[in-house]
Amino acid sequence: MITVIVVAFVLLIVIVSTFYLVSRRGRSSLTASGSAVLEKTREEGAAETIHKSQEAISELAPPADIRKGLSRARLSFSRLLGTMLGGTSSDQVLWDSLEETLLLSDLGLELTTKVIEGSRKELEMAGTIDGSAMASAIRMQLRNLFVDADRELEYSEEKPTVWLVVGVNGVGKTTSIGKLSAMVAAEGKRVVLAAADTFRAAAADQLEMWAQRTGADIVRSVPGADPSSVVYDSIQKAAARGYDMVIADTAGRLHTKSNLMDELRKLRRTAEREPAHLTEVLLVLDATTGQNGLVQAREFAKAAGITGLILTKLDGSAKGGIALAAEWELGVPIKLVGVGEKANDLILFSPDEFLDALLETADDA
Amino acid sequence: MFDNLTDRFEEIFSRIRGKGRLSEAEVDSVLREIRAALIEADVNVGVVRTFIERVRENTVGEELQRSLSPAQHVIKAVNAELTNALGGENLKITYASRPPTIVLMAGLQGVGKTTAAAKLALWFRHQGRNPLLVGADLQRPAAVEQLRVLGGQAHVPVFSVEGDPVKTAVSGVEEARRIGRDVVIVDTAGRLSIDEELMAEVSRISDSISPNYTFLVVDAMIGQDAVNTAREFNEALTLDGIILTKLDGDARGGAALSVRHVVGKPITFVSTGEKLADFDLFYPDRMANRILGMGDVLTLIEQAERTLDKEVTEKGAKRLKGGKFDLEDFLEQMQQVKKMGPLKGVLSMLPGVPKEIRNADINEKELVKVEAIISSMTRAERANPDIIEGSRRLRIAKGSGTTTAAVGTLLKQFKDMQKMMRSMGMGGPSPTKKSPNRANHKKKKRR
Ligand SMILES: Nc1nc2c(ncn2[C@@H]2O[C@H](COP(=O)(O)OP(=O)(O)OP(=O)(O)O)[C@@H](O)[C@H]2O)c(=O)[nH]1
Ligand SMILES: [Mg+2]
Numbered sequence: 001m002i003t004v005i006v007v008a009f010v011l012l013i014v015i016v017s018t019f020y021l022v023s024r025r026g027r028s029s030l031t032a033s034g035s036a037v038l039e040k041t042r043e044e045g046a047a048e049t050i051h052k053s054q055e056a057i058s059e060l061a062p063p064a065d066i067r068k069g070l071s072r073a074r075l076s077f078s079r080l081l082g083t084m085l086g087g088t089s090s091d092q093v094l095w096d097s098l099e100e101t102l103l104l105s106d107l108g109l110e111l112t113t114k115v116i117e118g119s120r121k122e123l124e125m126a127g128t129i130d131g132s133a134m135a136s137a138i139r140m141q142l143r144n145l146f147v148d149a150d151r152e153l154e155y156s157e158e159k160p161t162v163w164l165v166v167g168v169n170g171v172g173k174t175t176s177i178g179k180l181s182a183m184v185a186a187e188g189k190r191v192v193l194a195a196a197d198t199f200r201a202a203a204a205d206q207l208e209m210w211a212q213r214t215g216a217d218i219v220r221s222v223p224g225a226d227p228s229s230v231v232y233d234s235i236q237k238a239a240a241r242g243y244d245m246v247i248a249d250t251a252g253r254l255h256t257k258s259n260l261m262d263e264l265r266k267l268r269r270t271a272e273r274e275p276a277h278l279t280e281v282l283l284v285l286d287a288t289t290g291q292n293g294l295v296q297a298r299e300f301a302k303a304a305g306i307t308g309l310i311l312t313k314l315d316g317s318a319k320g321g322i323a324l325a326a327e328w329e330l331g332v333p334i335k336l337v338g339v340g341e342k343a344n345d346l347i348l349f350s351p352d353e354f355l356d357a358l359l360e361t362a363d364d365a
Numbered sequence: 366m367f368d369n370l371t372d373r374f375e376e377i378f379s380r381i382r383g384k385g386r387l388s389e390a391e392v393d394s395v396l397r398e399i400r401a402a403l404i405e406a407d408v409n410v411g412v413v414r415t416f417i418e419r420v421r422e423n424t425v426g427e428e429l430q431r432s433l434s435p436a437q438h439v440i441k442a443v444n445a446e447l448t449n450a451l452g453g454e455n456l457k458i459t460y461a462s463r464p465p466t467i468v469l470m471a472g473l474q475g476v477g478k479t480t481a482a483a484k485l486a487l488w489f490r491h492q493g494r495n496p497l498l499v500g501a502d503l504q505r506p507a508a509v510e511q512l513r514v515l516g517g518q519a520h521v522p523v524f525s526v527e528g529d530p531v532k533t534a535v536s537g538v539e540e541a542r543r544i545g546r547d548v549v550i551v552d553t554a555g556r557l558s559i560d561e562e563l564m565a566e567v568s569r570i571s572d573s574i575s576p577n578y579t580f581l582v583v584d585a586m587i588g589q590d591a592v593n594t595a596r597e598f599n600e601a602l603t604l605d606g607i608i609l610t611k612l613d614g615d616a617r618g619g620a621a622l623s624v625r626h627v628v629g630k631p632i633t634f635v636s637t638g639e640k641l642a643d644f645d646l647f648y649p650d651r652m653a654n655r656i657l658g659m660g661d662v663l664t665l666i667e668q669a670e671r672t673l674d675k676e677v678t679e680k681g682a683k684r685l686k687g688g689k690f691d692l693e694d695f696l697e698q699m700q701q702v703k704k705m706g707p708l709k710g711v712l713s714m715l716p717g718v719p720k721e722i723r724n725a726d727i728n729e730k731e732l733v734k735v736e737a738i739i740s741s742m743t744r745a746e747r748a749n750p751d752i753i754e755g756s757r758r759l760r761i762a763k764g765s766g767t768t769t770a771a772v773g774t775l776l777k778q779f780k781d782m783q784k785m786m787r788s789m790g791m792g793g794p795s796p797t798k799k800s801p802n803r804a805n806h807k808k809k810k811r812r
Contacts (some may be wrong), residue, residue: 100410103404103410103589104409104410104589105589106407106588106589106590108405109401109404109405168586168611168614169475169477169611170474170475170476170477170584171475172474172475200511201510201511201513201514201515202507202508202510202511202513202514203507203511205506205507205510205511206505206506206507206508206510206511208507209506209507210506254611254613254614254615255614255615256613256614256615286475286586288473288584288586288587288588288590288591288594289586289587289588290407290586290587290588290589290616290619290620291405291406291407291588291616291617292407292586292614292615292616292617293586293588295615313473313474313475313557315557316473316557316558316559316590316594317557317558317559317590317593317594317597318588318589318590318593319589319590322588341474341504341505
C-alpha cells in the first residue's frame with residue numbers, strides 16, 4: 001500500500017507542479033502576445049489602405065450554392081417551421097422542438113437559450129402569438145448572432161499578400177487552400193503555395209497536387225523542416241518573381257499543445273515581416289465539430305490573431321452551428337464555406353443568404 | 366473553458382447538503398445540470414434525454430430517500446450509468462483460423478483513419494502479428510503516400526494499386542495471403558454518410574473482402590451529428606467496433622456515448638497522440654469522468670491554480686529541478702496536493718499515469734500513515750534519510766504508530782522515486798546548468 005502511495009504522490013507532485021508552472025507561464029505569455037497580435041492587426045488595418053477585389057471574386061464565384069451545403073439542416077428547420085406556422089407561440093412543444101433543433105445544429109446551450117429567450121421576450125412585448133411572427137422573431141434573433149463585419153477576403157495594396165491557414169488536424173486546411181488557390185487564380189492572380197506543414201506524412205505531396213491542379217507555384221522543404229523557414233522562402237520567392245500572393249498551409253495542431261501553438265506564433269511573425277503583407281489568418285472549422293470548436297477558435301485567436309473562419313464539410317449531415325457560436329463569441333466572421341472536395345466547392349459566406357436557405361419553408365424551396 | 370460539472374454540482378449541493386431527502390424539484394435541478402453538462406460534452410440531445418430518464422428512475426426511488434447523502438448518491442448514479450452506457454462487453458480480438466484476419470477502416474473525412482490504420486498495425490505487431498497495410502484511399506491526394514510513410518515508421522509493409530478502391534482492397538488481401546501476412550488492415554477514403562455513391566462503394570469493398578472486423582473511426586471532437594454518421598455507416602457496413610481519435614485534445618468526447626448508444630457496439634480503441642504508439646484499448650470509466658468534465662488535464666490545472674499555494678508549489682518545483690527534493694519537501698507538497706481532493710480522483714485526471722497505479726485501490730487512510738511517518742522524523746532525517754538506522758527507525762515507527770517495516774518501505778520507495786525523477790530529468794541539475802557552486806552546496810548539505 002505504502003509503495004503505491006509514495007509512487008503515486010511523487011508522480012503527482014512532479015506532474016502537477018510541471019503542469020502548473022507550464023500553464024502559468026503559458027497563460028501569461030499567451031495573453032500578452034495575443035493582445036499584441038490583435039493590437040498590431042488593428043494598427044495595420046488603419047495604417048494601410050487595404051485593397052479589396054471582392055467584385056472580381058464574386059464574379060468568378062464558383063457555381064456551388066449554399067443550398068448544396070444546407071440540404072440536411074434545411075430539412076430539420078423546415079419541418080419545424082412547418083409545424084410552427086400552424087401553431088402559436090404559447091405552445092411549449094414548439095419551443096422545445098426549436099431548442100432541440102438548435103442544439104442538434106451544434107449551436108451550443110448558451111446561444112440556443114439566448115435565441116429562445118430573445119424570441120420569447122420579443123413576442124411578449126409585441127403581444128403576438130401566431131406562428132409566423134414566431135418564425136420571424138427567431139430569424140431575427142439568429143441574424144443578430146452574426147457580427148456586423150466585413151466578410152470579404154483582403155488583399156494588400158503592395159505585393160505579396162500573405163494568407164495563413166490554420167486549424168486542428170483533419171479539418172480541411174489543405175483542401176481549402178487548394179480551393180482558395182483556384183479562386184484567386186481565376187482572378188488572374190499569381191500564387192505561390194507554402195507547404196509549411198512539414199510534420200504530417202505526405203502533406204507537401206498533397207499540397208503539390210493542388211498546386212498542379214490550380215496552376216500555382218509551390219515552395220516545399222524536407223519533412224521536419226522549420227515551417228517558418230518555408231513561409232519565409234515562399235515570401236522571398238513571391239517577391240523575387242513578382243507573384244501577387246502567398247497562401248501558407250500549416251500542420252494541423254491541437255490547440256492544447258502549447259509548443260505547437262508557440263510555433264504558430266512564430267509562423268505569424270514570419271508571415272508579417274517585410275516584404276510580406278499578412279492580411280488574412282483563416283481558421284478552418286469542420287462542420288462536424290461540436291462544442292470543442294469554440295475552444296479551438298478561442299485558442300487559435302489568442303495564438304495567431306485570426307481574421308476569418310472557413311467552415312468546411314457543410315455538404316455532410318452536420319449543420320456547423322459551432323461556427324456561428326465562434327463568430328458570435330470572438331467577433332470574427334465566417335468568410336467561406338466548403339461544400340465538397342472539388343476545387344470549386346468553396347462559397348463566399350453571407351448570413352442573409354444562409355438564413356434564407358436555412359429557413360425557407362418546404363413550399364418556398 | 367466550460368464550467369466543469371463538479372463546480373456546477375458544488376452550487377446545487379451546497380443548497381441541499383445535509384438534507385435527509387431531496388424533493389422532486391431538487392432532483393430536477395440536479396438533472397438539469399447533468400443534462401447541460403452532457404450537451405456541452407456533445408452527447409446527442411436525443412441520447413441525453415434517454416439517459417436522464419434512466420438516471421431519474423434510479424434516483425427518485427427508495428434508495429435515494431434512505432441514503433445519507435442524496436447528492437453523492439446522484440453523482441454516483443450518473444457516473445455508474447455513464448460507465449455502464451459506455452462499457453458493456455468489450456470487443457475481444459480473435460484471429461481468423463485461416464489467415465489473414467481482415468480489418469476494414471471507415472469513417473468521415475479528416476477523422477484520422479490513415480493514422481489510426483498505421484497505429485492499429487503497430488498494435489497488432491506488438492501482439493506478435495505480421496500485418497499488411499492496404500491503401501484503398503485513392504481519393505484524397507497523397508493519402509497512399511501518407512500511409513507508406515507511416516507504414517515505414519511502424520515497420521509494416523504497405524500495399525496499394527492505382528485505379529479502383531474495391532479492386533485494390535481485394536488484391537491487398539490476396540497479396541497478404543501470398544506473402545504470408547496474418548492481418549490485413551484496409552484504409553479507405555473518408556466519405557460523408559449521406560453520399561450514397563461512396564457509401565455504396567465502401568459496402569462493395571466490404572462485400573468483396575468480407576472483413577473480420579470493421580471499425581468506424583470517429584473524431585472525439587465530433588458534435589451532434591455523430592449519431593447520424595454512426596447510424597448510416599452501421600447500416601452500410603455492420604460495424605464491429607469504434608476507434609475514437611484525437612483524445613489528446615480537450616474535447617469532452619460525448620460522441621463516444623452517442624455512438625455507443627446508436628450502434629450498440631463498443632468503443633474498442635482510442636488514439637491519444639501524434640506518435641504511432643499513442644494508441645490504447647478503451648476504458649469506459651475514464652471516458653465517463655471525462656464526459657462529465659471530471660477528468661481532464663485542464664480541469665486539473667484549474668483546480669491546481671485554485672487550490673495550490675503558488676509559492677509552496679513553485680518552491681517545490683524549484684527543488685525538484687535542483688535535485689534537492691527531500692522528505693521535507695515531499696511532506697509539504699503532499700499536503701498541498703491533498704487539498705486538490707482524493708488522490709484517486711486527481712490521479713484519474715492525469716494522462717500517462719501507469720495503469721497499475723491508476724487502477725490500484727488507494728486507501729486514503731494510508732495517506733495519514735505516510736504523513737505520520739514523515740512527521741515523526743527530525744528535520745535532519747528528512748533532509749538526509751540515509752542517516753535513519755535501526756534505532757532511529759524504531760523511534761519513528763513508534764512515534765507514528767506504524768512498524769519499522771513500514772518506515773523501511775517508505776524510505777526505499779522514496780529513494781527509488783528520487784532516482785526515477787533524476788532519470789526523468791526532473792530530479793537532478795542538468796549538466797549545462799551544473800555549477801561548481803551548486804555542487805558544493807549540495808555536498809555541504811549532505812554532510
Ligand atoms: N465533403 C467534404 N470534404 C472535405 C471538405 N474539405 C475538406 N474535405 C476532406 O477532408 C479531408 C481532410 O482534408 P485536408 O485538407 O487534408 O485537411 P487538413 O486540415 O489539411 O488535414 P491535416 O493537414 O492532416 O491536419 C480530405 O479527405 C478532404 O477531401 C468539404 O468541404 N467537404
Ligand atoms: Mg493538411
